[in-house]
Every structure is written in structure tokens, then in C-alpha cells.
Amino acid sequence: MATNFANLRFYRWLSSLVLVLIAGCDSQGTASLSENSVIYCSEGTPAILNPQLETSGVTIDATAKQLYNQLIAFDPKDNSIAPSLAKSWHVTKDNKKITFYLRQNVFFHQTEYFTPTRPLNADDVLFSFNRILDRTQVFHYVSGGKYPFFQSVGFAELIESIERINDHTIRFTLKRADSSFLANLATDFAVILSKEYGEQLIKTNELEKLDTQPIGTGPFKLKEYRAGSYLRLMPHDNYWATPSSLKQLIYDITPSNTGRLTKLLAGECDVIAYPIAHQKITENPLLTLESVTAMNIGYLGFNTTKPPFNDKRVRRAIAHAINKPAILNTIYKGDSAAEPAVSILPPSSWAYNDNVDTIDYSIDKAKDLLEQAGIGSDLTLNLWAMPVQRSYNPDAVTMAKLIQADLKKVGISVKIVTYNWQEFLRRLALGEHDAVLLGWSADHPDPDNFFSPLLSCASAETGNNRTFWCNETFDDLLQSSLDTTDMNARREYYRQALNIVADEMPLFPIAHSKRFQAKKHNLKGNILRSYGGISFEGVEKH
Amino acid sequence: MFILTILTFSLSFFFPGEHLANISGQINATPEQLELVALEYGKHESVLYQYWYYLNHLFQGNLGVSMNSQLPVADEIMSHLPATIELTLVALFIAMIAGIPIGFIAAIRHRKKTDNLILSFSMIGYSIPVFWLALLAILVFSIQLGWLPSAGQISLVYEIEQVTGILFIDILISDTPYKWQAFNNATTHIILPACVIALAPATIFVRLARTAMLSVLDSHYIKAAMAKGLNTRQIVFRHAIRNAMVNVIRDVGLQFANLVTLAMVTEVIFNWPGIGNWLIQSIYQRDYTAIQGGLLALSSFIFIVHILTDFIYASLNPLARGSKHAS
Numbered sequence: 001m002a003t004n005f006a007n008l009r010f011y012r013w014l015s016s017l018v019l020v021l022i023a024g025c026d027s028q029g030t031a032s033l034s035e036n037s038v039i040y041c042s043e044g045t046p047a048i049l050n051p052q053l054e055t056s057g058v059t060i061d062a063t064a065k066q067l068y069n070q071l072i073a074f075d076p077k078d079n080s081i082a083p084s085l086a087k088s089w090h091v092t093k094d095n096k097k098i099t100f101y102l103r104q105n106v107f108f109h110q111t112e113y114f115t116p117t118r119p120l121n122a123d124d125v126l127f128s129f130n131r132i133l134d135r136t137q138v139f140h141y142v143s144g145g146k147y148p149f150f151q152s153v154g155f156a157e158l159i160e161s162i163e164r165i166n167d168h169t170i171r172f173t174l175k176r177a178d179s180s181f182l183a184n185l186a187t188d189f190a191v192i193l194s195k196e197y198g199e200q201l202i203k204t205n206e207l208e209k210l211d212t213q214p215i216g217t218g219p220f221k222l223k224e225y226r227a228g229s230y231l232r233l234m235p236h237d238n239y240w241a242t243p244s245s246l247k248q249l250i251y252d253i254t255p256s257n258t259g260r261l262t263k264l265l266a267g268e269c270d271v272i273a274y275p276i277a278h279q280k281i282t283e284n285p286l287l288t289l290e291s292v293t294a295m296n297i298g299y300l301g302f303n304t305t306k307p308p309f310n311d312k313r314v315r316r317a318i319a320h321a322i323n324k325p326a327i328l329n330t331i332y333k334g335d336s337a338a339e340p341a342v343s344i345l346p347p348s349s350w351a352y353n354d355n356v357d358t359i360d361y362s363i364d365k366a367k368d369l370l371e372q373a374g375i376g377s378d379l380t381l382n383l384w385a386m387p388v389q390r391s392y393n394p395d396a397v398t399m400a401k402l403i404q405a406d407l408k409k410v411g412i413s414v415k416i417v418t419y420n421w422q423e424f425l426r427r428l429a430l431g432e433h434d435a436v437l438l439g440w441s442a443d444h445p446d447p448d449n450f451f452s453p454l455l456s457c458a459s460a461e462t463g464n465n466r467t468f469w470c471n472e473t474f475d476d477l478l479q480s481s482l483d484t485t486d487m488n489a490r491r492e493y494y495r496q497a498l499n500i501v502a503d504e505m506p507l508f509p510i511a512h513s514k515r516f517q518a519k520k521h522n523l524k525g526n527i528l529r530s531y532g533g534i535s536f537e538g539v540e541k542h
Numbered sequence: 543m544f545i546l547t548i549l550t551f552s553l554s555f556f557f558p559g560e561h562l563a564n565i566s567g568q569i570n571a572t573p574e575q576l577e578l579v580a581l582e583y584g585k586h587e588s589v590l591y592q593y594w595y596y597l598n599h600l601f602q603g604n605l606g607v608s609m610n611s612q613l614p615v616a617d618e619i620m621s622h623l624p625a626t627i628e629l630t631l632v633a634l635f636i637a638m639i640a641g642i643p644i645g646f647i648a649a650i651r652h653r654k655k656t657d658n659l660i661l662s663f664s665m666i667g668y669s670i671p672v673f674w675l676a677l678l679a680i681l682v683f684s685i686q687l688g689w690l691p692s693a694g695q696i697s698l699v700y701e702i703e704q705v706t707g708i709l710f711i712d713i714l715i716s717d718t719p720y721k722w723q724a725f726n727n728a729t730t731h732i733i734l735p736a737c738v739i740a741l742a743p744a745t746i747f748v749r750l751a752r753t754a755m756l757s758v759l760d761s762h763y764i765k766a767a768m769a770k771g772l773n774t775r776q777i778v779f780r781h782a783i784r785n786a787m788v789n790v791i792r793d794v795g796l797q798f799a800n801l802v803t804l805a806m807v808t809e810v811i812f813n814w815p816g817i818g819n820w821l822i823q824s825i826y827q828r829d830y831t832a833i834q835g836g837l838l839a840l841s842s843f844i845f846i847v848h849i850l851t852d853f854i855y856a857s858l859n860p861l862a863r864g865s866k867h868a869s
Contacts, residue, residue: 033720037699223701229815230698250698259693259813266684266692420827 036247038523038541041260041269044388045228045253047422048143050211051189051533052132055148055453055464056425057390057441060533061273062231062251064188067109068216071100071125072186074531079445081186085120085217085240095177095485096160100125102168107238108194109221113213116196120217122164127195129162138202143211149189149443152459153180153452179485180446187443188532191216219244219537229253245540257389264518270541271527273534274389275518278333286521291337292528294515295442297344297450298392300403301507302435304469308375309434315505317369318381318435319359321410322403324510331399332511341509343498344440344450350487351447351494357502366410377411384417384436387424391515392439399437399510428466436466441515443532447494451478455506469506546841550834551596557830605835608824615835619817623839624707625695626809626816630801632732633739634794637801641744642790645751649786650778652756661752664745672804676738676811683734690734693813697731700724735812739804743797747790754789758782788859795851799844 044058051064072089075082083089086100106120131139132147133156150156158181160173174181184190197215201207214222217240220233231251235244252269254260260272261280264287275281281289300322302309309315324340332338345352370379385400386393393399397418404414419427428436442449452459457475459465474497481493501507517528525539583595599605605615648660684692695709696702700720702712713724758764759782767777806818813819817840824832 033723034697034699039698232698232701248699252698254693262680262685262692265688266680266690267688268691268693268697 033247036245036541037250038246038248038270038536038539039250039252039268040536041254041263041272042231042251043253043257043260043273044255044421046231048211049214049222049225050143050193051191052128052147052150052193053143053211055189055443056421057533058388058421060188062533063214064191064533065218065529065535065537066220066233066249067214067218067222068191068193069106069218070186070188070190071102071192072182074186074444074529076526076529076535079530081182084186085125085192089182091182095179095181096174097171098174098181099165099169099171102170103240104168106217106240107236108197108217109215109236110238111213111215111221111223113209114194114197114200114215116194116215118196120192120194121167122170124192124195125170126162126164127198128191128193129159131193132156133159133162139198139207139210142207146462147189148462148464149187149453151462152456152464153184153448154456154458155184176483177485178482179490180444180448180482183444183446183449187449189443220249223248242538244537246536249536255388264520267520270523271517271519273517274391274394275516276394278337278516281518287518288521289516289518290528291514291516292530293348294391294513295346295349295445295450295530296390296392296439296515297341297346297454297512298338298390298437298439298510299341299344299507300435300510301438301467302505303431303433304467304506305431306434308373308379311373312504313369313373314375315508316359317366317373317375317410318407318412319505319508320362320366320369321412322406322508323361325361326406327399327402328511330402331393331395332513337394337516338511338513341511343502344454344507344509345447345494345498346512349445349447349450351491353491353495353498355495356498359502359505359508363409370410370412379412381407381412381414382417382434383414384424384428384433386421386436386438387418388421390439390441391513392441392511393437394513396437403437431466431468433466438466440464441532445531447490448478448482451494451497455501467506469504471500471504474500543842543845546838546845547597547600548593550838551593553834553837554830557833600838605838606831608832609827609829615832618820618832619835619839621704621707622815622817622820623843625709625814626802626805626818627843628708628710629732629736629739629809629814629816630798630805632736633805634743634798634801636736636740637744637747637797638794640740641747642751642787644744645748645790646755646778646783646786648748649752649755649759650774652759657752660748664748667741667745670741672738672742672807673811675741676735676808679734679738680811691731692734695731695815696724696728700727735808735814738812739801739808742804743801746793746797746800750790750793751786754786755782757789758786761785788855791851791858792855795848795855798847798851802840802844 046059071086073084108116224232233249263269385396457470477497481490809818821836
């Protein structure tokens with residue numbers, strides 16, 4: 001008898017438990033935590049949390065405008081240079097001396113691992129730039145000792161000295177005038193670190209923590225980072241501008257693009273990077289699709305050090321054989337998401353020139369050129385397709401397959417190669433590829449930012465020039481353009497440079513695309529920027 | 543267990559790459575470090591000795607370091623296994639409370655419409671592939687209806703420190719002011735994957751419970767009870783259920799291996815941070831140390847569960863205990 005009742009009672013207890021679980025305890029009264037937290041579903045794992053060391057969009061999106069500030073910044077409205085940590089600056093007439101006047105009472109993050117005792121001063125600025133420039137500084141070689149952006153723009157060769165005038169004044173002296181210098185300092189990479197934190201790390205002998213447990217002055221501070229899974233940021237209460245009204249900002253790392261879409265539709269993310277199925281999102285009344293004309297270029301780059309791709313005829317032949325309109329239709333979904341690239345410069349750049357030689361789609365020309373170069377029918381091309389989505393190339397693997405089909409028509413067999421992103425970049429730097437589908441997003445409005453990082457000789461050695469192409473005439477043209485402030489002269493130099501690229505074809509420009517993002521309606525504020533990474537400063541949730 | 547260790551040990555020879563690197567996970571070691579590792583694993587001695595050294599490492603809980611993260615594999619397993627245990631337990635629980643009563647009902651209504659209906663539904667349920675069901679469930683409940691989340695163990699909004707690894711316990715012992723919100727959130731996260739995993743075992747329980755109940759109802763003591771004039775309700779609740787349960791419990795253990803396999807697939811789809819997800823990631827990344835360690839841990843875990851269920855069965859069923867003494 002007792003057992004039977006026990007059984008009944010057990011089931012009754014069970015059903016009530018289930019009811020409690022399902023009904024939950026919403027009646028608690030406290031405001032829900034998720035109401036004030038923003039979850040951003042991002043597309044990849046940042047390799048390191050310091051933008052000085054990386055140009056990858058994943059790192060920049062996560063850190064540059066969240067954890068840090070730069071001396072100056074681009075105004076999101078008109079892309080002019082605006083004050084940030086420096087409240088004003090002065091440039092001498094010869095363009096060689098630039099003096100920055102720092103803002104007072106700017107505080108660094110206070111976290112579990114660091115408590116600042118003083119506000120920002122000129123020492124911190126000196127410390128941050130010396131890390132990049134001064135090989136004797138303790139931190140210079142920490143985390144690899146490579147500063148790809150700064151190396152690609154020749155920062156070390158440009159700076160004569162950086163002096164601390166007083167606590168809140170600092171002066172940069174340049175070896176020569178450089179018209180892109182201010183723009184370079186306003187990029188996401190020129191972040192200001194805390195010298196005091198650096199000293200603490202020297203004492204505890206944990207130098208690499210400068211880049212993995214970052215301290216900055218930005219609107220958010222690091223709480224927790226688990227590579228491959230999430231990044232948790234908290235608002236910086238003593239932020240010099242308006243502190244964020246959010247309680248938390250979480251980067252939910254979701255590399256799969258269907259995964260991100262599902263999470264957005266299921267309400268698990270507030271914002272997602274690089275959404276697919278745009279129509280599905282615009283149809284949903286709770287969601288908005290946003291886009292920004294990004295200054296970028298998606299291209300097919302050849303490894304110009306590897307035969308037979310060191311022969312420009314072979315490169316041009318391949319370019320002739322690729323059906324660009326088909327790629328644009330398939331990968332970028334037509335005109336709404338991208339425009340075909342004529343050269344590496346997007347049409348919105350002031351140096352854009354459509355008077356540049358272009359390559360038309362012609363299988364006959366391709367075959368002719370291959371014949372001239374003495375290539376038989378047994379050429380195999382290892383085409384590397386990047387494993388992540390970027391606005392300039394939302395689906396590199398599919399693009400690679402289209403190119404594979406195109407090149408089959410001229411007798412070139414294509415092997416598609418892909419690795420996880422970190423491994424991909426590492427092997428790419430070693431030059432293991434024949435050709436690669438890659439791209440570049442500009443960090444600032446100066447056209448030099450398309451030329452130097454992508455195709456200069458300096459960049460071939462250390463930076464992002466994965467074609468390893470190095471042409472002295474081309475480099476001289478870039479340099480001449482930087483030396484002058486005369487806009488018409490600069491335009492002419494860049495036109496000539498573009499023609500050299502079109503002739504040599506170290507890379508085949510494919511498309512300039514918009515960057516998309518989808519978010520919930522209740523999220524207010526601008527997250528997307530035309531240049532560089534996203535920003536959650538001033539974002540609110542209602 | 544013995545065969546299992548031999549298998550994982552030999553795997554490190556069969557996997558591509560250096561045996562020593564495979565077994566220890568030290569891929570970036572300097573020659574000096576490598577020499578040290580070689581000594582530790584008895585590289586210079588015969589294979590039998592090497593196996594002995596390997597066993598020694600195992601007993602010390604040392605499974606080497608993961609080739610990818612360079613963290614000890616044992617630690618990684620300890621941080622992922624609890625999430626799987628949690629998921630499988632909840633799934634098992636759902637399968638039992640849904641499957642067993644339905645099976646009993648089918649048995650009581652033997653050869654009637656209800657019985658046929660239940661049997662055909664359980665056949666369909668058993669035949670549905672779990673990955674398809676998982677995707678379908680996400681499509682319907684997460685995307686179309688928006689009732690339940692589609693991925694993860696809990697919303698990232700809640701910061702729960704991992705103590706036991708079983709999330710529900712961690713939430714309850716954590717000191718967050720949002721305990722109930724977190725608890726709720728974790729519950730909504732577990733419902734979908736647990737139900738998906740539970741479906742196939744539930745249908746098995748339906749049939750097990752039905753068979754067990756039928757044999758009990760066919761037994762002499764039930765006939766005696768009927769002869770005494772008890773009605774069906776009394777017979778079923780007083781006499782049949784407990785006796786039928788005993789037979790079902792014995793098979794629950796056997797279902798566990800099945801359940802873990804289903805959980806591994808489901809974890810990947812629901813992005814559940816469990817051992818299945820971790821192991822499949824390791825396989826993708828050719829992380830041989832992690833594969834060996836993960837296989838060993840998972841198999842030992844299922845092995846232990848089998849032994850445990852045998853004990854539970856023995857404690858529930860006096861006959862099983864008796865027969866042991868008798869033999």
C-alpha cells in the first residue's frame with residue numbers, strides 16, 4: 001500500500017517540479033539582467049587583444065573602439081579627424097612637427113588585475129608608441145614583435161623623435177612631411193596603453209599579459225575572455241566621455257553564419273556580424289538590417305614569388321579567364337551588396353580614377369597568354385580560400401569553386417585549400433599558397449591605406465602584402481604622393497600606380513562591398529563605421 | 543578496461559606523426575624537453591615497458607596536453623564531461639517519465655487501439671535520425687515560434703563560475719543576484735536538446751516497459767490477485783508497476799551508451815559545451831592526444847555507469863541478490 005502511494009506521490013511531486021521549472025520564477029521583481037546586456041554574435045576568435053599587433057578585423061572589432069582610445073579619431077559623420085584623447089593638436093607649416101595636447105582626467109580601466117593610481121599623461125603615449133618603435137623597449141618583442149600596420153606604412157622610418165613636452169603635451173617630429181600621418185594616428189591600431197600597467201607587469205614578470213589582459217581608456221573594460229567561445233566586457237565607469245549605459249557587452253563567438261542567423265532569430269543575439277538571408281531579416285518586424293559603404297576591396301592575389309605565377313602573362317591569363325559578373329551575382333547577391341572592382345581603390349575614394357586599364361572576361365585571350373607563357377595543360381593552382389566571412393568576401397570557398405570552374409575552361413586545374421583562420425594566416429605569411437582569395441578594409445580615408453599595406457615592398461616583408469610583389473617604380477610613386485600635400489599631384493601619382501598594378505596584375509580586384517549587420521530594433525546607436533572596426537560607444541538598449 | 547587502454551595506447555602509434563608527440567601532446571617542445579618526455583614515457587625501452595609507463599601516467603590522471611590548446615587533456619575533460627552528464631541525465635529522466643508510463647498503458651491496453659497507436663508512434667520515433675530531429679526542433683521551436691533558445695547551455699549574460707561543472711548546481715551555489723533568472727534561462731536552454739536526445743530512448747523504454755508489464759500481468763500472482771476480486775486499477779498500482787519497473791531499470795544502464803552517442807551528435811548541433819562537442823572539434827583539428835584521452839574518458843564513464851546500474855538493479859530486486867548468493 002505504502003509503495004503505491006509513494007509512487008503516486010512521486011509523480012505528483014514530479015509534475016509540480018516540472019511546472020515550477022517551466023513557469024519559472026519571473027515574479028522575482030528584479031529587472032532582468034538581459035535587458036541591459038548586449039550580446040554581439042561575432043564571426044571569429046580574436047588572436048590577441050591589442051590592435052597594435054594585428055590587422056585582422058576580428059581583433060579590431062573586439063578591441064580597438066571598445067577597450068581603447070586613440071589620440072585622435074575619425075568623426076563617424078564626415079570622416080574628418082576629430083579629437084579623442086588629444087583635445088587639440090597643432091601642425092607646423094612644414095608638416096614635420098605635430099604637437100598633441102592631451103585631455104586631462106582620463107582614467108584607465110580598473111579591473112581585478114590592475115588598479116590605476118594616476119590619470120593618463122604623456123608618459124603613456126610615449127610608452128605606447130615606443131613599444132612599436134623602440135627595439136630596446138622591454139615590450140617591443142613581446143607577442144611576436146610585429147606591428148603589421150605600422151610596418152606597412154613605414155612608421156619607424158617616418159618618425160624622427162617623440163618628445164614629452166610636459167605632462168599633457170607631446171610632440172612628434174617627422175623625418176619628412178607625410179600627408180597621411182594624422183590619418184594613420186587616427187586608425188584603430190594607434191591605441192594608447194597604460195605605462196603604469198606595463199610597469200606592474202615588468203615587476204610580476206608577466207609581460208605578455210599586456211596584450212592578453214588589456215588595460216586601456218576605452219568605454220568598456222575586459223572582464224573575461226575564453227578563446228573560441230566568448231569575450232565579456234563591462235562598462236568603464238570612469239570613462240572620459242559618456243560612460244555606457246549597458247551592464248555588459250558580450251561577444252558570442254559564432255563562426256557559422258547560419259548559426260548566427262539562428263541565434264538572432266531565436267533572440268539569443270542582439271546584433272550579428274555579417275548576416276546572411278537579408279530578406280528574412282528585413283521581413284521580421286523585430287529586426288533591422290543595416291549597412292555601411294565600407295572602404296574595402298576583395299581580390300584574388302597571386303604569389304608572385306612562385307613560378308609560374310611570377311610571370312605576369314600567367315597572372316593576366318587567369319584574370320582574363322575569371323567571370324567577374326557571375327561571381328558578383330552569386331557571392332555578393334548582385335548590385336545591392338557590392339560593386340565590381342575596377343582597381344584596388346573604391347569609387348568613393350577621392351583618388352579614384354576610372355581611366356585605368358581593365359581586364360575583360362575572355363577565354364581566348366587567356367588561352368593566348370597561357371600559350372605565350374609556355375604553359376601546357378597540366379597547370380595546377382593551389383587556390384587558398386579564407387575560412388571566415390568578411391564584408392569584402394562573404395563566402396571565399398564558394399568563390400573559389402566558381403573560379404575553379406572558370407579556370408577549368410582554360411585547362412588550369414584548381415585545388416581549393418583552407419585552414420582555420422589563425423593557421424591560414426600563419427601559412428599564408430610563409431608563402432605556401434599559389435593564389436589566395438583575400439581582401440582589405442581601409443583603416444582611414446587616405447588612399448595610401450589601400451596602396452602601401454597591400455602592395456608595397458615593405459609590406460611584402462612584414463605586412464599584408466601576400467602577393468610578395470615588390471616594384472620599385474610603384475613604391476616611388478607612393479612615396480612621391482606622400483611627400484606632397486598637393487591633391488592634384490597626388491591624384492596623378494596614384495593614377496600611375498594603379499596602371500602599374502593593372503599591367504603587372506599581382507592581384508585581380510574583384511569587388512568593393514558594403515558591410516552588413518543585423519540587430520534588434522530595441523538597440524539604439526550606431527555600431528558600424530565606414531573605417532575600421534565597430535563601436536559600441538553610445539549604444540543603448542530600450 | 544584493459545583492452546581499452548591497449549587500444550588508446552596503440553592509437554598513438556597508428557595516428558600520423560611522432561608517437562611521442564601523439565601521446566604527450568608536446569608538439570612545440572625543445573629537444574631537451576622532448577628527451578625528458580621520452581624518458582617519462584620510456585621511449586628507449588620495449589613496447590611493453592612503454593605501455594606500463596603509459597598506464598602509470600593514466601593512474602596519475604595524466605593524459606598529456608592537448609595539441610591545440612596546450613592545456614592538460616584531463617582538465618579539459620573534467621570541464622566538459624559534467625555538461626554532458628547533465629544533459630544525458632536530464633534526457634534520461636525525460637525518457638523515463640515519458641516512456642515508461644506510456645509503455646505501461648500500452649501493456650494494459652494490450653492488443654487494443656491505444657496499444658497499436660503507441661507502438662507505431664514509438665517505431666516512428668525510434669526511426670527518426672537525431673541530427674534531423676535536432677535541426678527540425680530548432681527550426682520550429684527557436685526560429686518559427688521563438689520559444690526556446692537554439693544554442694548553448696545558458697545565455698552568456700549570466701556569469702556562472704564553474705565549480706562542479708553541472709550548471710544547475712553551479713547556479714544554485716553561485717552568489718549572483720540573478721540566480722532565478724539564470725536558473726530559468728538554463729532550463730529553457732536544456733529543454734530542446736534534452737528532448738531531442740530523449741526521443742529514441744523513450745521509445746525503447748515504451749517497448750521495454752510494455753514487455754515487462756505484459757509478462758508481469760501474465761504471472762501467477764496477478765492472476766491470484768484477480769481471483770481475489772481486485773479491480774484492474776488496484777492490480778496495476780499495487781502489484782504490477784513495481785515489479786515491472788525492476789525489469790526496466792536493468793535495461794536503463796544499457797541505454798546509457800546509446801544516450802551518450804546521441805548526446806554527442808546533439809551537442810554539436812546545439813553547440814552544447816559538452817564532451818561530445820569537444821571531442822568532435824578535436825577530431826576536426828587532428829588533436830590526437832585529446833582524441834585518445836576523450837575516448838578513454840568517455841568509455842570509462844559508460845563502463846562505470848553500467849556497473850552502477852547493475853548495483854541499483856541488485857538493490858531493487860531481491861531475486862538478483864539472491865541468485866548471486868545461490869550461485
